[in-house]
Amino acid sequence: MATDSNSRLPIIDISPLLVKCDDPNMKEDTGVVEVVRKLDRACRDVGFFYVTGHGISESFMKKVKEMSHQFFELPYAEKLKIKITPAAGYRGYQRMGLNLTGGKQDFHEAIDCYKEFEQGKYGETGKAMEGPNQWPENPQEYKELMDKYIKLCIDLSRNILRGISLAFGGSPYEFEGKLVGDPFWIMRIIGYPGVNQENVIGCGAHTDYGLLSLINQDDDKTALQVKNLAGDWISVTPIPGSFVCNIGDMLKVLSNGVYESTLHRVINNSPRYRVCVGFFYEINFDAMAEPLDIFKEKYPGDERSQLSKRVVYGEHLVNKLQTTFANLMEHN
């Protein structure tokens, strides 16, 4: 069993960082220093933390989940109007059980969205993901709401990453410019049905693919579990108005394995339907991730790393999609 001190994720109020995040000298501010210290600890110890004081209102976060609940309540035929296919760039609605993790079916349905880009922009690799995102015609308000939400999540992710850059001793802007000048993003709106049987795997153990994930989960069910350094699964009890934030594979590569992309899974043991909206902030689709100079110098070897030391993000993503949707054929 997890002991008390490592059974709850750190809670980080990032408001001092947000106040100063456009000031190039932000690292001289005592409030920022404190946030940066907490980010560093959290990223090294568990790779997951709650973020509060992030400036996105609790009522807006709730609205996003409420409208998503309403979508999943629609008749199946209605949801299928925006169904995901390889031809649609893996964008749209996926039925229950379509998603595979570790070769096993997950017990969830979802709408998957990705940053849109012009045809041909990313050559052969990008082709697999071309296409517009798919939204239901009704209510139109849903797409508008989610577009607004995406913009807020992009800004928030960039600002948290300024703190993380400082945490590992870089300039605040390590994740802007060449590597993240044109950040890719993913949004997954996920529905997990209620169950009356224990331990149904809503989403199998996995790591996220990019830099930073922002999880907006229903307040009244505990389902997300994170594997801590001791190897225990710890439950991520919702804190209303907070985001759960975690590190993805690209940040692991960039930090030379100093920051781990932590394994997590979802088990909704509640009899009620659970919604989670995950936003994933990534490096440029065509950027090559490799350890940043500051990490190469300080941490030459990394025995723990399961990922190769260099990876083009878009290739990593498309590989993941192909295993996740190995069952996806046109008749689905």
Ligand SMILES: N=C(N)NCCCC[C@H](N)C(=O)O
């Ligand atoms: N963009 C993110 N994080 N997606 C995670 C999806 C669930 C895991 C996926 N089936 C897999 O095996 O990776």
Ligand SMILES: O=C(O)CCC(=O)C(=O)O
């Ligand atoms: O449902 C959740 O709480 C997390 C979902 C997740 O891990 C993912 O989509 O990558």
Ligand SMILES: [Fe+2]
């Ligand atoms: Fe995840």
